[in-house]
Amino acid sequence: MIAYIIRRILYGIPILLGVNVIVFVLFFLVNTPDDMARVHVGKQPTPDKIEKWKREHSLDLPKFYNDGWRRVASFAPVKSEDPQKPGDKTQFELQSAGEYRLSLESPASSREWQPRTLQVKANPKERVKLPAEFNADGVLELPADGMRREFLFEVPPFEQGAEPPALDVTFSMKEPTPLQRIVLEYHGSISFAARFTDTIFFQRSLKSLFFDYGKSDDGKEIAGEISKRIAPSLSIAIPAFIFGILFDIFFAMMAAFFRGTYIDYWGVTLCVLMMSISSMFYILGGQVIFGKILKLVPISGYGYGVDSYKFVALPVVVLVIAGMGSGIRFYRTIFLEEINKDYVRTARSKGMPERRVLFIHVLKNAMLPILTGAVVSIPFLFTGNLVEEAFFAIPGMGSFTIDAIHSQDFAIVQAMVSLGSFLYIIALIMTDISYTIFDPRVRLG
Amino acid sequence: MRIVLIIIFAAVVVLPIYLIANLTNNPYPADEKGRNIFYSNFTGEPKHLDPARAYSNDEYEFLNQICEPIVQYHYLKRKPSYQLVPLTCEQVPEAKMYDKDGKELGSDAPVEAVVKSVYEIKLKPGIRYQDHPCFAKDAGGKYRWHLAMGESFPKIQHPKNLADVATRTLRAEDYVYQIKRLANPTLECPIAETLVSHLEGFGDLQKKLDEEIGKIRGERRKNGGMFFNQEADEKRNPIYLDMRQPQFDLPGAQVIDELTFRITLTNKYPQMRFWLAMPFFTPVPWEADRFYSQSAAIEQNITLDRFPVGTGAYTLDENNPNYRMVLKRNPNYHPETYPSEGDPEDAGNGLLADAGKTLPFIEEAVYVAEKLPVPKWNKVLQGYYDTSGIESDMYDQAIKISGAGELGLSEEMQAKHLTLATAVETSTWYYAFNMNDPIVGGLDEKKCKLRQALAIAINTEEEIQIFDNGRGIPAQSPMPPGIFGHEDGKEGIDPYVYDWDDKRGAPRRKSLDEAKKLMADAGYPNGRDESGKVLVVNYDCAEQMSEKANLDWMRKQFRQLGVELNLRTTDYNRFQEKVNNGDIQFFKWGWIADYPDPENFLFLLYGPKSASKTPEGPNSANYDNPAFNDRFLKMVNMSDTPERMKIIREMLAIANKDAPWSWGFHPVAFGLAHEWLKNSKPMLLGGNSLKYKRIDAQLREQRRAEWNQPVRYPIWIALTLLVLTAIPAAFIVYRRERSAPAA
DSSP, X not given: OHHHHHHHHHHHHHHHHHHHHHHHHHHHHHOOHHHHHHHHHOSSOOHHHHHHHHHHXXXXXXXXXXXXXXXXXXXXXOOOSOTTSOEEEEEEEOOSSEEEEEEEEOOOOSXXXXXXXXEEEEESGGGSBOOXXXXXXXXXXXXXXXXXXXXXXXXXXOOTTSOOOEEEEEEEEXXXXXXXXXXXXXXXXXXXXXXXXXXXXXXXXXXXXXXXXXXXXXXXXXXXXXXXXXXXXXXXXXXXXXXXXXXHHHHHHHHHHTTTSHHHHHHHHHHHHHHHSOHHHHHHHHIIIIIIISOOSOSSOOOOGGGGHHHHHHHHHHHHHHHHHHHHHHHHHHHHHHHTSHHHHHHHHTTOOXXXXXXXXXXXXXXXXXXXXXXXXXXXHHHOOHHHHHHTTOOSHHHHHHHHHHTTOHHHHHHHHHHHHHHHHHHHHHHHHHHHHHOTTOOOO | OHHHHHHXXXXXXXXXXXXXXXXXXXXXXGGGTTOSEEEEEESSOOOXXXXXXXXXXXXXXXXXXXXXXXXXXXXXXXXXXXXXXXSSBSSOOXXXXXXXXXXXXXXXXXXXXXXXXXXXXXXXXXXXXXXXXXXXXXXXXXXXXXXXXXXXXXXXXXXXXXXXXXXXXXXXXXXXXXXXXXXXXXXXXXXXXXXXXXXXXXXXXXXXXXHHHHHHHHHHHHHHOXXXXXXXXXXXXXXXXXXXXXXXXXXXXXXXXXXXXXXXXXXXXXXXXXXXXXXXXXXXXXXXXXXXXXXXXXXXXXXXXTSOOOSSXXXXXXXXXXXXXXXXXOTTOOOOBOOSOOOTTTTTTTTTTTTTOBSOXXXXXXXXXXXXXXXXXXXXXXXXXXXXXXXXXXXXXXXXXXXXXXXXXXXXXXXXXXXXXXXXXXXXXXXXXXXXXXXXXXXXXXXXXXXXXXXXXXXHHHHHHHHHTTOEEEOSSSOOTTSTTOOOSGGGSOTTTEEEETTTTEXXXXXHHHXXXXXXXXXXXXXXXXXXXXXXEEEEEEGGGOOHHHHHHXXXXXXXXXXXXXXXXXXXXXXXXXXXXXXXXXXXXXXXXXXXXXXXXXXXXXXXXXXXXXXXXXXXXXXXXXXXXXXXXXXXXXXXXXXXXXHHHHHHXXXXXXXXXXXXXXXXXXXXXXXXXXXXXXXXXXXXXXXGOEEOHHHHHHHHHHHOOOOOHHHHHHHHHHHHHHHHHHHHHHHHHHSSOOO
């Protein structure tokens, strides 16, 4: 059995890794690092602010694979206040010897580029090898084709302590142009490992596998947040879970006990009715009846300590009632299936009262499918109930996730999904183990 | 056995009955009853409380009560425009301006002549910080909680949990320290760019700090090995830059003596006075920065960004933005009294009753996190929140419009003695045309007429009525009332869209016939061009900003002129991207002012700040009229003189004709207050209003008791019914077991 558990845990690792990759890819398909930066840098995002924010949050790195090109500087031309000025000039310092790449970047735009010239002057000239496209003065006419262009050039080694060479870039245009950036990148030596570790995926995503969730985009420790939010979530989820199972089983057994009678018939009808109503209705209905009309519980909110019972009561009742319809019907089916088995007939023929047959023999044997359903839902207790926590203003895990999705906070989304999938894997293993306890015939191996 | 039975009986029967019998809908602990506590709520989470980072109202609601800038807005006097009064300084500083020869110039000096403006600020003596562990010293005079690397705190939730706390007096160096912090790139200060172009030496300091941090990080990365993770490393070993070091000197912010400091700008920039009233320019003692920059604190999520240290009337007693935020009165608060003069109507509204009394009045303020409007509103009606805004869903319940068109409270609200206050927000919603667009853009006569016609068709009055329940006023220019440059009356209207109705004394939107005529002049008679094709305009908007009904309404407005509106909704990210790239024709957007100055609105139309010219430029309409731009540059740094008014009028005349925007509307905030809350006047700027408010806790307790008598009998009835229904079932069981075995 121990070997089995270890094997299952090992299987879990590629699954978690896969989940990680999927979350990462999906998230970055929808939100680019620039989008994430814009949410956080405030009302007037400038390219500089965005660039800085990305650097601060390791989002300026390549996503999965670092080919060694590192952005050392970038500048957006035409930030001049004076529209009459033909162009803008900037100076890049070339700090170390090696390969450089100068590229023109433009966000995807349907608009055509206007013709312009790019002038690159090395300072001093002999210490930088410019590519052949440039003429002797370092000037290049660019066609208006909207293509991304890259120029490679080299800085030969120079003595340490010597003044590093510099690059003067002048960008001139006849017409105002859509936004563009000129980016200077440096190809540094990069170790084999760093090609994979110096990436957004490694720096931001992979560490969540080791339960290191890091900081959210607004600088809070996620692990600390989780530890604070888990108690409110559990204080509702656990009572709702326990009472839910107890009530469901009890009523399901009643239905099975009275199968075929009017109690069973109307009970099932009621269940179908309850299933068909949206959980939102129970929440709002509960708030209106118990909070507003009867004034028995606060409409929403949360309290810590002994005080919390008045806040927890209504959400728990609502969760239990909302789950009852489907729960009772599910368990009733299980019990009815068991009731038709041979051992039940044997027990009855021995003269055992129906009550004992049902509540002792059938219940015990029906435990297996009940457990499967129950144990597997345990991880969801931890991840919180998204809708209910929002309506009742409960500071739990569910509202944490929702808020993170709204504010495009990758770190939190990643953490919550990782945690959820980890708990799910653990729960599945626990289900298997619980089988061996309740059914001696089951052997893990 | 008997004992077990008793326990089970107690657990199953007595305990639930006891609990039900004690349930109330009061969301607050019983021991808060009758206390001098202010109860409010918040929806948006305050993300940053570090004064170098905070930049939204969600944050200012708290931070402004805790940290004090040198000046504040007068709480009552706001007419004709907002006024600054001293807070921690002796008097509101006036800029002294110098030309390039060092000669002092008058306040009316032309912008181009000024190369230096200097604010000398003298602080009031004896102002003390809140008690905080960062100031605590041990017997030997060593800071008790400034630990060496590797040492740690006891486990705490809040700095106040640390055993020793102390205070010290406010010094000029604390303001200077904070101004330097604004240059720290790791703090991502949102106004750093603005300061670079005004504050002397700020850009250099920014660069120096950036280099310094880069150097430290580079070294650590080099020594960190293969699995180096910057975030993890800085948690263990935070980078602390002591801004008092001589290498981080900032020429633009200099300490003169213990209570005096000097701010030097490189140009004329009168708007600086408004920045000085914002939390960016509040003091941060170096002790606090040092305290929060140690791993012992950071590891427990104890940061300046969560627990600010200030001299304000309140301290942050609990920071749990998912649950509640609690402010407590600062016992060290410096003497300040309630203002004794205000706007003309204030005396009549009872706002001067507390004149001259010592601030603050309220002991404690509890802000509860509320995500959804319905529960929030119900708690207001139950008396559990002292004030409330009015959201669209509750509008009909709260407000009634009398026959004369006057807004008033509904009977239900009046019965609860609620009072209503309204205030025009310092913000604007506008419809903009992309001026670079070949169809709707351009400055030639025809294009201007086309836009004027469309601006007439967009019936803002109707929009406000339908979609905002009248909570807005149609805009005649970007500037809302209360901002210099806004004009009421006939002079203030946009004559291309409105006529002045002398009888009503109000503007009247021009008729659709006039708009149709303009369309014909523009080359689109009945909305069709020469070839007879219908003019189609693309309307871009972000999903979150407009609901379906609003879009349909918009389409209807354009159809009145025969123009077809093509709706293109996207998420907000794509919308911003489209605006930046100019892939946009016509769109709706809004602006909330940072400070009450026309510059902060008109720069949205300043040509060189176009999105097409400056990356992420705020002029998203790409409006670029040299005549407007020239006047803008002239107006920008002027003081509020008649001269300035004249230039603004000229600018508006140009913009009215060019019509790059349909001016849209200025939202009006509605606020309700319970009768037990005194001195409540909606404050849209500054927002340090908590210290002025007063609570009659006795009256509140009485009202709450009246309104919230629990009704328990339905529960007892339901439980009894449940037990009764079990009887027939038990009877069946009994019968079955007595009868022959089941078939």
